[in-house]
Each structure stands twice: as structure tokens, then as C-alpha cells.
Amino acid sequence: MLATSYIRIGLLAAFVVFAWAETSKSAAATGSTNILDEPLERLLDAEISSVSKHPETLGGAASAIYLMTGEEVQRTGSRLLVDSLRYVPGLDVAQVNSHTWAVSSRGFNNEYATKLLVLMDGRSVYTPLSAGVYWDTTDLMLEDLDRIEIIRGPGGTLWGANAVNGVINITSKSARDTLGSLVTGGGGNEEPFFTSARYGGKIGQDAYYRFYVKYDEHDDTAFSDGSSGGDQWSMFRTGFRMDSGTIGSDSFTLQGDFFNGHQDWSYTRSIAAAPYFDSLNDSEQVLGANLLGRWTHRFHNESEFTAQTYFDHTDRESNLPREKRDTFDLDLQQQFSPVGRNAIVVGLGYRVTTDRIDGDFAYSFVPRERTLNLFSAFAQDEIALVDKRLRLTLGSKLEHNDFTGFEVQPGVRLAWTPSERQTVWASIARAVRTPSRAEDDVRINQSLPPPDYPPGSTMSIWGNRSGESESLIAYELGYRAALSTNLSIDIASFYNSYDDLRSLESGPPPPGSPTPLLSLYSANQLKGQSWGVEVAADWEAAPDWWRIRAAYTFFGLDLQLASGGADTNTIHLLEGNAPRHQISLQSQMELSSSVQLDAGLRFVDRLEQSAISAYTALDVRLAWRVNKNLELSIVGLNLLDPSHPEYASTQVITPQREVQRSVFAKLSYRF
Amino acid sequence: MRAYPARWVACLLSCLLLLLVAGELNAQELRAREPQIKAAFLYNFAKLVYWPTNAFTRTNAPFVIGVLGKDSVAGALEGGLTGRAIDGHPIVIARYESAKEATNCHVLFISDTERRNLDTIMPILSGRPILTVSDSQGFVEWGVIELVRADKNFNFRINLETAQRAGLRLSSQLIRLDRNLRLPAASQTNAPPVKLR
Numbered sequence: 001m002l003a004t005s006y007i008r009i010g011l012l013a014a015f016v017v018f019a020w021a022e023t024s025k026s027a028a029a030t031g032s033t034n035i036l037d038e039p040l041e042r043l044l045d046a047e048i049s050s051v052s053k054h055p056e057t058l059g060g061a062a063s064a065i066y067l068m069t070g071e072e073v074q075r076t077g078s079r080l081l082v083d084s085l086r087y088v089p090g091l092d093v094a095q096v097n098s099h100t101w102a103v104s105s106r107g108f109n110n111e112y113a114t115k116l117l118v119l120m121d122g123r124s125v126y127t128p129l130s131a132g133v134y135w136d137t138t139d140l141m142l143e144d145l146d147r148i149e150i151i152r153g154p155g156g157t158l159w160g161a162n163a164v165n166g167v168i169n170i171t172s173k174s175a176r177d178t179l180g181s182l183v184t185g186g187g188g189n190e191e192p193f194f195t196s197a198r199y200g201g202k203i204g205q206d207a208y209y210r211f212y213v214k215y216d217e218h219d220d221t222a223f224s225d226g227s228s229g230g231d232q233w234s235m236f237r238t239g240f241r242m243d244s245g246t247i248g249s250d251s252f253t254l255q256g257d258f259f260n261g262h263q264d265w266s267y268t269r270s271i272a273a274a275p276y277f278d279s280l281n282d283s284e285q286v287l288g289a290n291l292l293g294r295w296t297h298r299f300h301n302e303s304e305f306t307a308q309t310y311f312d313h314t315d316r317e318s319n320l321p322r323e324k325r326d327t328f329d330l331d332l333q334q335q336f337s338p339v340g341r342n343a344i345v346v347g348l349g350y351r352v353t354t355d356r357i358d359g360d361f362a363y364s365f366v367p368r369e370r371t372l373n374l375f376s377a378f379a380q381d382e383i384a385l386v387d388k389r390l391r392l393t394l395g396s397k398l399e400h401n402d403f404t405g406f407e408v409q410p411g412v413r414l415a416w417t418p419s420e421r422q423t424v425w426a427s428i429a430r431a432v433r434t435p436s437r438a439e440d441d442v443r444i445n446q447s448l449p450p451p452d453y454p455p456g457s458t459m460s461i462w463g464n465r466s467g468e469s470e471s472l473i474a475y476e477l478g479y480r481a482a483l484s485t486n487l488s489i490d491i492a493s494f495y496n497s498y499d500d501l502r503s504l505e506s507g508p509p510p511p512g513s514p515t516p517l518l519s520l521y522s523a524n525q526l527k528g529q530s531w532g533v534e535v536a537a538d539w540e541a542a543p544d545w546w547r548i549r550a551a552y553t554f555f556g557l558d559l560q561l562a563s564g565g566a567d568t569n570t571i572h573l574l575e576g577n578a579p580r581h582q583i584s585l586q587s588q589m590e591l592s593s594s595v596q597l598d599a600g601l602r603f604v605d606r607l608e609q610s611a612i613s614a615y616t617a618l619d620v621r622l623a624w625r626v627n628k629n630l631e632l633s634i635v636g637l638n639l640l641d642p643s644h645p646e647y648a649s650t651q652v653i654t655p656q657r658e659v660q661r662s663v664f665a666k667l668s669y670r671f
Numbered sequence: 672m673r674a675y676p677a678r679w680v681a682c683l684l685s686c687l688l689l690l691l692v693a694g695e696l697n698a699q700e701l702r703a704r705e706p707q708i709k710a711a712f713l714y715n716f717a718k719l720v721y722w723p724t725n726a727f728t729r730t731n732a733p734f735v736i737g738v739l740g741k742d743s744v745a746g747a748l749e750g751g752l753t754g755r756a757i758d759g760h761p762i763v764i765a766r767y768e769s770a771k772e773a774t775n776c777h778v779l780f781i782s783d784t785e786r787r788n789l790d791t792i793m794p795i796l797s798g799r800p801i802l803t804v805s806d807s808q809g810f811v812e813w814g815v816i817e818l819v820r821a822d823k824n825f826n827f828r829i830n831l832e833t834a835q836r837a838g839l840r841l842s843s844q845l846i847r848l849d850r851n852l853r854l855p856a857a858s859q860t861n862a863p864p865v866k867l868r
């Protein structure tokens with residue numbers, strides 16, 4: 001397998017040399033002309049070679065918000081969207097195995113991290129099954145990515161339940177901005193082969209469309225002894241997006257995706273009879289489809305009405321039971337400014353999701369099928385107390401869910417902008433994380449094998465319908481400043497107070513179950529506090545060609561048992577599974593108008609509880625724009641060590657897998 | 672590893688593609704940094720727009736290109752256009768912090784940083800012979816020309832109505848390059864373009 005990779009890289013290298021020779025000829029012919037003397041027709045085709053820039057509008061935002069443009073994401077060299085999030089200040093991204101990630105902000109990270117809400121073009125991609133996010137399918141053609149907006153801290157006021165510790169909002173480009181054809185392809189040792197193609201065009205006066213296909217193969221991770229983790233996977237995706245209408249009146253978007261992937265997976269599963277454990281090598285299918293429509297109407301007085309609806313289908317085999325799910329969602333939103341100083345947003349939403357979970361001895365759900373309804377309404381008013389200087393934002397979300405009934409999530413934010421160069425902001429907000437289907441209905445059985453236990457002994461964990469939502473009151477304070485024309489800094493700090501956190505308490509099993517040796521049920525007997533500071537700096541070291549970004553994250557967590565609770569195990573797991581310090585450093589250079597050199601260095605502190613050592617990783621990307629159609633790039637990820645573990649799965653029986661050094665070449669051709 | 676014959680087919684295809692590309696390499700291409708391109712657009716616009724005679728106090732009065740708000744295009748203009756002239760008027764570059772200072776310039780680039788203040792800026796400039804240009808999204812609803820950033824290049828959109836109100840006459844060469852310009856039906860029978868948007 002390695003040999004074929006080298007052949008492929010060799011071939012690419014040969015062509016790079018060939019292409020280089022060709023361009024040097026044409027470069028000599030071109031000579032140096034001043035762009036000012038070019039006629040307007042030529043300027044329309046002139047390509048922008050710029051250092052990616054942060055949108056300036058962030059300056060006044062009253063929350064810990066960070067933006068990554070599509071270009072910045074590509075420049076991290078990541079093959080998947082999730083890996084680029086490693087450079088976002090305050091986020092904790094750890095790869096569990098080749099197709100599973102644990103992503104969270106402000107603690108509580110695991111592969112089913114429950115306190116982060118992720119939206120793709122307005123479509124929620126968190127699963128009500130575990131309240132986590134499937135990062136393997138949260139992907140798109142990175143060339144079509146417009147931006148990722150990351151809000152750390154509670155976003156409950158606007159975004160609703162589960163936006164407890166953060167919201168990640170992924171936005172793809174309008175079809176207006178992806179005209180023409182693009183073909184990409186490449187491969188390397190850990191990314192054996194990947195390819196994608198997109199075509200964008202125009203229909204009629206003001207309607208645009210694009211269509212894409214994408215196929216990726218990802219190699220296995222490794223066990224600590226170097227042997228294969230047996231978890232390679234491939235994913236096929238296709239989709240489209242249509243945008244029509246003009247800014248200023250009505251605009252419509254219709255988009256959809258379909259994906260189908262196969263993931264190898266080897267694990268050990270509990271079975272009822274001797275030998276009580278079963279080692280499995282599976283290839284599991286992951287399939288999904290979605291369709292979303294959005295209509296925006298802008299009124300003459302700048303007010304705006306948006307209606308959005310989507311349908312989403314998921315069919316996943318995984319080491320959890322097989323999950324089939326259909327979701328329908330409708331959202332209405334109205335923005336208006338009744339009196340000069342107010343900017344009001346109100347919204348209504350309805351979501352219904354139906355699932356069917358096929359279980360086995362180890363994992364099952366009772367009942368097997370369930371339909372859940374969610375009604376929500378929100379209102380927010382941003383009031384300019386002093387014009388351009390002091391803004392107060394008040395809002396609340398009210399929702400009704402089938403688990404806990406009504407939930408209220410109010411928030412208040414204040415932003416003081418003493419001059420255009422700096423903003424100080426503060427906020428207090430309440431957010432809740434509603435129960436997941438698993439916390440309500442799961443039945444987990446684990447065999448306790450002889451000789452330590454009598455034959456047939458099991459431990460069982462079961463869901464509990466009388467569970468509460470986890471709740472948070474968050475206090476935040478932040479400062480953002482443009483220290484000079486080329487240096488800006490963003491500091492956010494927080495103190496979070498949690499109540500009713502999930503725990504496992506011992507109690508009698510639900511009626512009808514076999515009597516286990518040890519029986520635990522999902523309860524809410526933990527509470528705790530977390531605190532932290534996130535600092536991000538952005539420095540244009542040399543105008544127009546060198547940009548440096550740095551980020552530092554400090555995090556602390558202290559949990560306690562609520563009265564009646566006894567689950568110290570979960571306390572140790574949560575407290576010991578968050579890196580205390582994280583540092584990242586990114587450099588983006590335009591070596592010439594056609595060569596980019598990007599590098600990223602990141603340090604992630606140790607995870608005490610799962611014995612994961614601290615690690616430092618280096619990612620490098622070198623890209624060469626051969627001409628306006630063709631780009632070649634070579635990327636090296638995790639270059640500093642042959643492999644390192646980033647996370648130990650919280651599933652006891654899964655051995656720890658390590659992320660390996662990865663090198664690949666990629667070419668993209670536009671025409 | 673499974674065998675992936677599709678991988679080799681795709682690899683071959685990529686090689687073919689590369690050969691095609693190599694053949695195309697002789698095509699000249701234009702590539703520059705964003706501020707330089709924006710400056711070149713402004714310079715070209717200035718050459719393709721006719722100002723009313725009262726916009727200049729005397730025949731050799733300076734031609735003022737202003738930048739309102741913070742934008743790197745100012746540096747590119749100063750570096751590239753100093754010493755040049757338009758119709759005999761030597762170019763002068765000015766940086767402004769408020770719209771009130773900008774009332775006497777000919778071309779005004781409004782930075783995206785001023786997006787939130789457009790409702791106070793534009794009334795001050797309204798009716799004056801100023802070619803207002805900005806890359807702020809939706810600016811075409813306010814001013815004369817919006818530079819629209821596409822995937823890798825800039826397009827522009829013209830609002831003929833604001834141009835007319837400003838007393839500016841736009842050359843047909845400029846108008847026909849607005850790929851999104853919607854002319855009223857009458858224009859197809861050679862009538863002059865009148866009211867738009």
C-alpha cells in the first residue's frame with residue numbers, strides 16, 4: 001500500500017517539474033506589466049491573491065465569536081472540516097479513531113460531546129440519539145465553504161437547546177460565487193485517494209446553481225504498537241445548491257446532499273453467553289440525505305423575513321445500534337427596527353424527528369421507535385443605549401420538548417465600544433441541554449466474565465424517563481481591540497455554573513430486565529463550575545504577504561456530587577478529560593504571487609484521566625498556483641511524531657487508537 | 672487495504688488533465704493583490720466616467736480620489752497613481768474619516784468598515800458629482816458602483832439611477848461590462864437607458 005502511495009507522489013512530482021518548466025517559459029514571455037494600465041475587461045478576470053482577512057464587523061460583537069473563512073480552512077491543509085477546527089481558539093478537537101472525533105468548547109469533551117450545537121447552512125446536525133455530532137458526515141467540498149462561525153459559550157437565547165457551551169455555524173457559498181468547473185484530486189499515505197468535482201452555472205436572469213460529487217478514502221489509525229487500527233473508511237457525497245433572486249427583494253435557496261460511506265471497525269462487544277465477548281471486524285454503512293429550502297424577503301424599511309424548512313434522513317450502522325432517523329424542521333424569522341435604536345429579531349420553530357433503533361444484547365433502546373416534537377419561539381432586542389458606543393442585547397428562547405416540557409433560556413449582553421478600536425463586552429445567560437434519546441431509553445448490558453464474577457453476571461446501564469435537562473448559568477467578560485492597523489487581539493473569559501449534570505447512579509433495573517450484578521441508571525446528580533480564558537491574536541507581520549495568528553486557551557473544571565449522588569467516576573472522567581492548556585500558532589505566507597507557505601503548530605495539554613500525554617503537532621502546506629486554472633499543493637499533517645493518541649474512547653472495551661503522520665499531494669483545476 | 676481500480680483510473684485521468692493544462696500554460700494571466708486590483712478598478716472607472724464641468728474649479732484643478740474609512744486600497748492608490756493625471760487633472764489621493772470631509776472629491780471609495788454607517792453617509796453625498804464605489808455587500812443599493820467579490824476575482828454592479836442623480840455620465844464601455852445590469856425593455860429599441868432599479 002505504501003509503495004503505491006510513493007508511485008502516486010512520484011508521478012505528481014514529475015508533473016510538477018514538467019509544469020514548472022512550462023510556466024517559466026510563459027513567465028519570461030509575460031514580462032512585468034503594471035496592473036493599473038490594464039483595461040477594465042482584463043481587470044474583471046484579474047485574480048485576487050490576498051492574505052485571508054477577518055471580516056471587520058466582528059469588532060463590536062458581544063460574545064466570544066471567531067470566524068474562519070473558507071480560504072483559511074483550506075490553508076490549514078485539513079482534508080475534513082473537523083480537523084480545521086483545531087486552530088479555533090477555545091475549541092478542543094481530538095480524534096478518537098479514523099472516523100470519530102470528540103469536539104467541544106469549554107470542557108465536557110467526548111465522542112458524544114453533548115453541549116455543542118452544530119449547524120450546516122441552518123440545518124442542525126446534532127443527533128437527538130446521543131445529543132452528539134457525527135463529524136465524519138459533517139463535511140462538504142471545502143472549496144465551496146464560505147465560512148465557519150464559532151461562538152463559544154451559551155448561544156441558547158437565539159439557537160436553542162444544546163447550544164450550552166458553543167455553537168458552530170457552517171455556511172456554504174452561494175451558488176452565485178461558485179461559477180465554472182473545478183476538479184480536484186490527490187492522495188498520500190493516510191489519505192490514499194480523494195477526488196471531487198463541481199460545476200456551477202447560471203440559469204436565467206438571476207438564478208445560479210452548482211452540483212458537486214466528492215469521494216474520499218481515509219486510511220486506518222494505528223494502535224500504540226504500530227499495528228493497524230482496522231478503521232479505514234471511504235465516503236461518497238454528492239449534492240447541489242441553487243440560489244436565485246436579488247439582494248433587496250426576495251431571494252430563494254434550495255440545496256440538498258446525499259452521502260454514503262463505509263467504515264471499517266473492529267471492536268469487542270458484550271454477548272449474553274460464554275465466552276461473553278465477541279470480537280468483530282465490521283464494515284458499517286453510513287448513509288444520509290437532506291433537502292433544505294429558504295426564502296428571504298426584504299422589505300423597503302430594511303426589515304427582513306426568512307422562512308426555512310428542511311428534511312433530513314440518516315441511516316447509520318455503528319458500534320452503537322443501527323440508527324434510522326427522519327427529521328423535518330420549519331423555522332420562521334423576522335428582523336425589524338421599529339424605533340431607531342432597536343433591532344429586533346423574533347422567530348418560531350417546529351421540529352419533528354422519528355427514529356428506529358435496532359439493538360442487540362449490548363445496546364438496545366426501549367421503545368425501539370420514537371417520535372419527538374420540539375416547539376420553539378425566541379425574541380431578541382438589540383438596543384443602542386448610546387449611539388455606536390453602548391449596546392444592550394436582551395433576549396430569551398422558550399421551547400417545549402417531549403422530554404422535559406417547557407424550557408426558558410434568557411440572556412443579557414452588554415457591549416461598550418469606547419472607540420472604534422476597542423470593545424468591552426459582558427454577558428449573563430442561561431442555557432439548557434435537554435435529555436437525549438439514550439438518556440431516556442437506552443439499555444446497555446455488559447458481561448462481567450469469570451473468573452472474577454460468577455458466570456452470567458452483567459452490569460447494566462439504563463435510561464430514565466424522569467431525567468432533567470442539564471442547566472448552565474454562564475458569566476462572560478471579553479475584550480477585543482485593534483492595537484494597531486495590523487495587530488488585533490481578542491480575549492474572552494468565563495465562569496460557568498452547572499446544575500443537574502448527568503451522572504450514573506445505582507438503582508434497581510427497570511421491570512422485565514434480567515437482574516444484573518450492578519445496575520446503573522442515568523440521573524442528574526452532579527453540579528459544578530468551570531472557568532477559563534481564551535486569547536486570540538491576529539498579526540499582519542508583513543503587509544500583504546505574511547499573517548500570523550496565535551491562540552491560547554486555559555480551562556479549569558470542578559465538579560461535585562449533588563445530594564444523593566454517588567457517581568465520582570463521572571467526576572474524574574470529566575475533570576480529567578479536558579486539556580488545561582492549549583496553544584496554537586499559525587503562519588500564512590504569500591512567498592510570491594503564486595506560492596503560499598502555511599504552517600501551524602499546536603500544543604494540547606495532557607488528559608489526566610485517560611493517560612493521554614501532552615502533544616505538539618506541526619502541520620505544513622505548500623501551494624503553488626501554476627496558472628489561473630491549476631493549483632498544486634503538498635500538505636504534511638502531524639509531522640512531529642509517527643503517531644500519537646489524542647483521546648481515549650469512553651467506551652471501556654475499545655482500545656486506544658493513534659493519529660499518524662500524514663503527507664499528501666493535491667491538485668485542483670478550475671476552468 | 673482493498674483494491675481500488677477506480678483509483679488508478681482517476682490517477683490516469685489526472686495525468687491527462689495535467690497534460691491538457693501544460694498545453695494551456697502559455698495563456699497570460701493577471702494576478703495581483705486585492706488592494707492593487709481595487710485601485711486599478713478605481714483608476715479605470717475614473718477614466719470611463721464624465722463629470723459635469725462644475726466639478727472642477729479650473730482646467731488644471733486636481734482630480735481627487737478619496738477613501739472613506741480604513742481600507743488598504745488607500746495605500747495602493749497612493750503608491751500607484753501619484754504623478755498620473757486624468758484628462759489633464761493631476762490625481763490627488765485623500766483619506767477621510769467622515770463623509771463631511773469627502774464632499775469635494777470626484778471618486779470616493781467607501782470602506783466596508785463603514786457598512787453600518789451608510790445610512791448617514793450617503794445622504795451627505797447624495798446629489799453631488801461624486802462617483803461612489805465600495806466593496807461592501809449590497810452597496811449598489813446605495814451608491815453608484817459596487818465591487819462584487821466573486822470566487823477569485825472582482826465583478827462590479829452599477830446603479831444608473833444614483834449615477835444620474837449625481838450628474839455623472841457613464842461611458843457605454845463601462846456600462847456594458849456590468850454583467851448583471853438590467854436594462855428596461857425600452858433599451859432594446861435603442862432608447863437611452865433611463866430608470867433602473
